[in-house]
Amino acid sequence: MDLTNEQLIQMYTTMVKIRTFENRVAELFADGKIPGFVHLYVGEEAVATGVCENLTDKDYITSTHRGHGHLIAKGGDIKKMMAELFGKETGYCKGKGGSMHIADLDLGIMGANGIVGGGPPLASGAALACQYMGNDNVAVCFFGDGASNQGTTHEAMNMAACWKLPVVFINENNMYGISCCTTKSMCVPNIADRAAGYDIPGVVVDGNDAVAVWEAAAEGINRARQGKGPSLIECKTYRHRGHFEGDPCTYRDDAELEEWKEKDPIPRLEQKLLEMELLTQSKIEKIKQELQKDLTAAEQFAEESPYPDISGLLEDVYT
Amino acid sequence: MPDMTFAEAIKDAHVVEMERDPNIYIAGEDVGVFGGCFGVTAGLLDQFGEKRVKDTTITESAIVGTAVGAASAGLRPVIELMFVDFIGVALDQLYNQAGKMKYMFGGKAKIPMVMRTACGAGIGAAAQHSQCLEALFMHLPGLKVVMPSTPYDAKGLLIEAIRDDNPVVFLEHKMLYAMEGEVPSGAYTIPFGQADIKRQGKDVTIVATANMVHTALGAAEKLAADGISLEVVDPRTLYPLDGETIFESVKRTHRLVILHEEVKFAGSGAEIAAQVAEEAFDYLDAPILRVAAPFCPVPFSPPLEKAYIPSEQQLIDAVKKVMA
Ligand SMILES: Cc1ncc(C[n+]2csc(CCOP(=O)(O)OP(=O)(O)O)c2C)c(N)n1
Numbered sequence: 001m002d003l004t005n006e007q008l009i010q011m012y013t014t015m016v017k018i019r020t021f022e023n024r025v026a027e028l029f030a031d032g033k034i035p036g037f038v039h040l041y042v043g044e045e046a047v048a049t050g051v052c053e054n055l056t057d058k059d060y061i062t063s064t065h066r067g068h069g070h071l072i073a074k075g076g077d078i079k080k081m082m083a084e085l086f087g088k089e090t091g092y093c094k095g096k097g098g099s100m101h102i103a104d105l106d107l108g109i110m111g112a113n114g115i116v117g118g119g120p121p122l123a124s125g126a127a128l129a130c131q132y133m134g135n136d137n138v139a140v141c142f143f144g145d146g147a148s149n150q151g152t153t154h155e156a157m158n159m160a161a162c163w164k165l166p167v168v169f170i171n172e173n174n175m176y177g178i179s180c181c182t183t184k185s186m187c188v189p190n191i192a193d194r195a196a197g198y199d200i201p202g203v204v205v206d207g208n209d210a211v212a213v214w215e216a217a218a219e220g221i222n223r224a225r226q227g228k229g230p231s232l233i234e235c236k237t238y239r240h241r242g243h244f245e246g247d248p249c250t251y252r253d254d255a256e257l258e259e260w261k262e263k264d265p266i267p268r269l270e271q272k273l274l275e276m277e278l279l280t281q282s283k284i285e286k287i288k289q290e291l292q293k294d295l296t297a298a299e300q301f302a303e304e305s306p307y308p309d310i311s312g313l314l315e316d317v318y319t
Numbered sequence: 320m321p322d323m324t325f326a327e328a329i330k331d332a333h334v335v336e337m338e339r340d341p342n343i344y345i346a347g348e349d350v351g352v353f354g355g356c357f358g359v360t361a362g363l364l365d366q367f368g369e370k371r372v373k374d375t376t377i378t379e380s381a382i383v384g385t386a387v388g389a390a391s392a393g394l395r396p397v398i399e400l401m402f403v404d405f406i407g408v409a410l411d412q413l414y415n416q417a418g419k420m421k422y423m424f425g426g427k428a429k430i431p432m433v434m435r436t437a438c439g440a441g442i443g444a445a446a447q448h449s450q451c452l453e454a455l456f457m458h459l460p461g462l463k464v465v466m467p468s469t470p471y472d473a474k475g476l477l478i479e480a481i482r483d484d485n486p487v488v489f490l491e492h493k494m495l496y497a498m499e500g501e502v503p504s505g506a507y508t509i510p511f512g513q514a515d516i517k518r519q520g521k522d523v524t525i526v527a528t529a530n531m532v533h534t535a536l537g538a539a540e541k542l543a544a545d546g547i548s549l550e551v552v553d554p555r556t557l558y559p560l561d562g563e564t565i566f567e568s569v570k571r572t573h574r575l576v577i578l579h580e581e582v583k584f585a586g587s588g589a590e591i592a593a594q595v596a597e598e599a600f601d602y603l604d605a606p607i608l609r610v611a612a613p614f615c616p617v618p619f620s621p622p623l624e625k626a627y628i629p630s631e632q633q634l635i636d637a638v639k640k641v642m643a
């Protein structure tokens with residue numbers, strides 16, 4: 001199976017959409033329009049994009065504290081996202097969740113997550129539901145290199161392996177969990193090496209190559225759909241910005257960042273599509289203008305929306 | 320006395336104790352190179368080196384559990400749980416292991432460890448990074464629970480916690496980190512189980528914890544203008560709890576309002592109210608009232624979060640009610 005030309009353009013568009021969204025969120029956060037914490041996905045767009053291009057609305061994903069990219073790639077509405085980041089009533093969670101808790105269950109987005117390692121068991125659980133109900137939907141779990149060391153992650157993978165659950169664990173190895181480098185947090189070269197411990201496929205892929213991610217994910221996801229059980233795919237990537245906005249990043253080298261910027265996934269796909277003559281400069285401009293228009297509309301929607309009324313404080317605790 | 324922030328006072332307690340006892344080590348996520356998520360341990364890695372200031376993987380269960388094991392084998396760990404909400408990941412090691420070991424082993428084990436952790440709402444950190452959970456820890460026999468409200472108390476209580484031979488949960492409200500106050504240099508301890516009367520008064524006793532102490536002091540200032548005199552009692556440690564000081568205060572004022580940030584339902588105030596009802600019921604001229612958070616997770620949106628956190632006005636209203 002190969003990517004169609006439409007899919008390639010779609011993937012490029014999605015990546016640029018994530019990038020422009022995140023860059024604008026950084027500005028809005030700095031301007032004090034967005035309260036709390038935001039963790040941006042700039043530099044890692046190829047992972048969510050390549051994976052989600054294989055999914056339908058009926059498939060599930062679990063996300064992380066760095067969730068905006070996953071949401072957008074899975075089809076999330078940036079208006080409702082932006083409103084949620086602003087803490088507004090019209091946001092995805094009525095303003096109750098914020099950046100770390102955006103969810104859209106209709107799109108199978110089981111939520112960003114404030115707990116590192118919170119997602120993997122949830123993904124295995126969603127996969128159990130798919131298996132139990134006998135459909136061919138799957139669950140995908142995005143998790144970081146840091147999260148790979150949580151007990152919950154191991155527990156969820158082992159259970160998924162034992163029960164042959166239709167789940168794909170997508171590790172986003174950006175080399176850091178806040179300040180803690182993988183050189184200090186693990187003793188094997190690859191997180192995917194741990195798959196051997198569960199007797200499931202473990203694959204390492206260039207996480208800044210959207211097409212390579214798509215291919216690896218396609219294999220894991222098809223395997224899961226066919227009832228052959230889980231797999232673990234490690235995407236090597238890098239976050240361009242701090243762990244959270246405001247992080248001075250003193251724990252890593254500027255040179256390292258510059259090196260990774262050379263491998264920026266967006267110009268890489270752009271170059272490829274230009275060479276394939278699927279894109280032209282004017283087409284790129286048009287895509288960017290369209291995205292900018294939508295982003296401006298989303299921001300305006302968020303700005304103009306009301307804050308939630310405090311009468312709703314105690315609503316939604318129980319069903 | 321030098322002025323220090325609450326965060327600096329806590330760091331100073333580490334320094335004083337680590338210089339004294341080579342068996343103390345620090346461990347936690349980003350406590351070394353990064354200096355702690357709230358900057359509390361900044362500089363300690365340079366001062367004490369990697370052996371004693373350990374950056375860990377993101378594995379709360381192992382951070383707490385290795386501390387329990389190391390403590391039972393002779394070290395004195397001071398670990399940082401970045402946010403108290405993450406105790407969900409590590410609770411077994413704290414309450415089934417640390418909390419019960421001594422008792423289960425017929426008194427043989429000794430677990431001298433401290434788990435420091437940041438709690439509380441106010442920075443828009445949403446449901447999984449904002450809770451106060453002191454009652455949860457109070458409910459677990461074998462643990463001591465400390466909740467300071469000033470830089471002075473924080474340093475003295477932390478040194479006491481480090482020297483204590485039991486597992487101690489040390490709760491740091493994140494809105495207090497930047498607060499300044501006078502802190503003596505060098506070592507001093509504040510014994511556990513000694514409440515502090517932060518303001519003397521004669522009409523109503525307010526028992527408050529952590530940054531709610533300051534909310535109570537603000538209300539006391541305002542009500543003083545109306546001729547109402549509040550006595551503000553800060554238990555400082557919730558286990559052991561200094562009932563005596565609270566009972567004595569209530570016997571003088573005949574009225575009690577309890578103020579805390581954690582949820583009201585089954586919160587720490589429920590225990591305090593019950594003890595006062597048992598020991599000083601005859602002295603009360605009005606029902607005991609509690610001002611505390613509503614029974615829901617902490618919301619993200621600023622107006623909701625503000626409505627969630629108990630306010631000075633809510634306390635004033637409660638005081639007027641017990642005075643009526
Ligand atoms: C249980 C838990 N522990 C710690 C944290 C604090 N924290 C938030 S993000 C993070 C780093 C996560 O690293 P990684 O999984 O690699 O994801 P990345 O941030 O690199 O995307 C940490 C330690 C948390 N939110 N939850």
Ligand SMILES: [Mg+2]
Nearest residue numbers: 144145176177
């Ligand atoms: Mg990481």
